[in-house]
Amino acid sequence: MAKILCVLYPDPQAGYPPTYARDGIPTIVRYANGQSAPMPSGPLGFKPGELVGCVSGALGLRAYLEKLGHELIVTSDKEGPDSTFEQHLPEAEVVISQPFWPAYLTAERIAKARRLKLAITAGIGSDHVDLEAAARAHFTVAEVTGSNSVSVAEHAVMLILALVRNYLPAHGIAACGVWNIADCVARSYDVEGMHFGTIGAGRIGMAVLRRLAPFGLHLHYTDPHRLSAQIEKELNLTFHSDAESLVRSVDIIDLHMPLYPSTEHFFDDAMFAKMKRGAYLVNTARGKLIERDAVVRALTSGHLAGYAGDVWFPQPAPADHPWRTMPFNGMTPHISGSTLSAQARYAAGTLEILESYFGGTPIREEYLIIDGGRLAGTGAESYKLT
Ligand code: NDP
Numbered sequence: 001m002a003k004i005l006c007v008l009y010p011d012p013q014a015g016y017p018p019t020y021a022r023d024g025i026p027t028i029v030r031y032a033n034g035q036s037a038p039m040p041s042g043p044l045g046f047k048p049g050e051l052v053g054c055v056s057g058a059l060g061l062r063a064y065l066e067k068l069g070h071e072l073i074v075t076s077d078k079e080g081p082d083s084t085f086e087q088h089l090p091e092a093e094v095v096i097s098q099p100f101w102p103a104y105l106t107a108e109r110i111a112k113a114r115r116l117k118l119a120i121t122a123g124i125g126s127d128h129v130d131l132e133a134a135a136r137a138h139f140t141v142a143e144v145t146g147s148n149s150v151s152v153a154e155h156a157v158m159l160i161l162a163l164v165r166n167y168l169p170a171h172g173i174a175a176c177g178v179w180n181i182a183d184c185v186a187r188s189y190d191v192e193g194m195h196f197g198t199i200g201a202g203r204i205g206m207a208v209l210r211r212l213a214p215f216g217l218h219l220h221y222t223d224p225h226r227l228s229a230q231i232e233k234e235l236n237l238t239f240h241s242d243a244e245s246l247v248r249s250v251d252i253i254d255l256h257m258p259l260y261p262s263t264e265h266f267f268d269d270a271m272f273a274k275m276k277r278g279a280y281l282v283n284t285a286r287g288k289l290i291e292r293d294a295v296v297r298a299l300t301s302g303h304l305a306g307y308a309g310d311v312w313f314p315q316p317a318p319a320d321h322p323w324r325t326m327p328f329n330g331m332t333p334h335i336s337g338s339t340l341s342a343q344a345r346y347a348a349g350t351l352e353i354l355e356s357y358f359g360g361t362p363i364r365e366e367y368l369i370i371d372g373g374r375l376a377g378t379g380a381e382s383y384k385l386t
Helices: 062-067 084-091 107-112 131-137 149-164 167-175 181-185 203-215 229-235 243-249 269-274 292-301 340-359 377-382
Strands: 003-007 071-075 094-097 118-121 140-143 195-199 218-222 237-239 252-255 279-283 304-309 329-331 368-371
Touching (some): 003 084, 062 340, 071 084, 084 107, 107 131, 149 167, 149 279, 149 304, 149 329, 167 181, 195 243, 203 229, 218 243, 229 237, 243 269, 292 304, 368 377
Parallel strands (some): 003 071, 003 094, 195 218, 195 252, 218 237, 252 279, 304 329
16 A cells, blocks of 8 residues: 655635536647647546646545555645655655645655655646656656646746736726726737747747747747757747847747756846846746846846746745735736646646556656656656756
């Protein structure tokens, strides 16, 4: 019998289950790159479209795991040595966590997790795990690659339009009962004709480029691996061999690269200084890609026209985190990859990974980040340990 320790965000404040706005979600069987959506062999323990990312939803895993005789602990209490997470960690064989409410698996915690064999990210982005320590400890790290890429891409496109068109302040003006059109439009522009650049053109970055192409923007990208000439031609892309060149050239910068040690604080005062005055920055990748106070300074001075995203460090962000109140921000809690549509896919993918693990069959290559003491699968393609 194994102990499975699952850390999820708390239930809705009004109670669980919520009243749903719709009766179901479309079925997605294949992603844009041809990868098939999660295909567990057993039944899902939930109806697609239900809220399963919170504690009471338990990713729909309870019936499957308990039928096999395993113990499932689900908690949102994850910080500090007295937390439920740390209390159960030494006995846990599998840890499941979501980037939205990450159970940080630091080197110190990994040293305590003597029985840990598998850490699953229910979603994408395993930077909340110290990957070097995980490799040394020889447990597997897997994530549900592709499960919420389109969810995040749609969100990024929404944030780009919201910032450039000044949507959030204009909505605030309508909601307070007045009609100050001049105040709404004094910072409102069309994106048409602007230059847009993504740093990272993997699954999410590519999906954003494809969605923005019809808006008449000039599209730029940088990535360690250049896209094919065919895709560059189809989308009329300008490739930059480094981020600095892209940052100097574009009006809107969008981040879609992973966080690993050498991308931490990629955007500091020096990088902001290279941006055009009046540029916008959108970040749905990871909060730590940006130096926290440098973005506040760039917005306050007027050099940066707007910043929007949903990723912070730490998560949950403290009540006095300056990104909550800095000027011209469009921040939300970390939500872009946890729509009800995304939850159905990453919960099914988590079940698929558990079925492989307990059934003794290989976990899909594209789900692997660390395996056998080294970067593997998607981890070997997109992450670095330094
Ligand atoms: P992919 O692995 O498909 O793409 C990441 C891309 O970034 C790859 O093409 C990779 O290059 C590129 N890259 C790596 N290092 C650099 C660098 N230094 N500069 C520029 N590009 C770089 O991942 P996804 O697109 O699926 O996800 C990207 C990130 O988005 C995740 O790591 C995660 O942090 C975040 N995310 C956020 C979510 C949210 O809810 N807000 C949900 C899902 C993901 P190559 O492989 O060519 O070497």
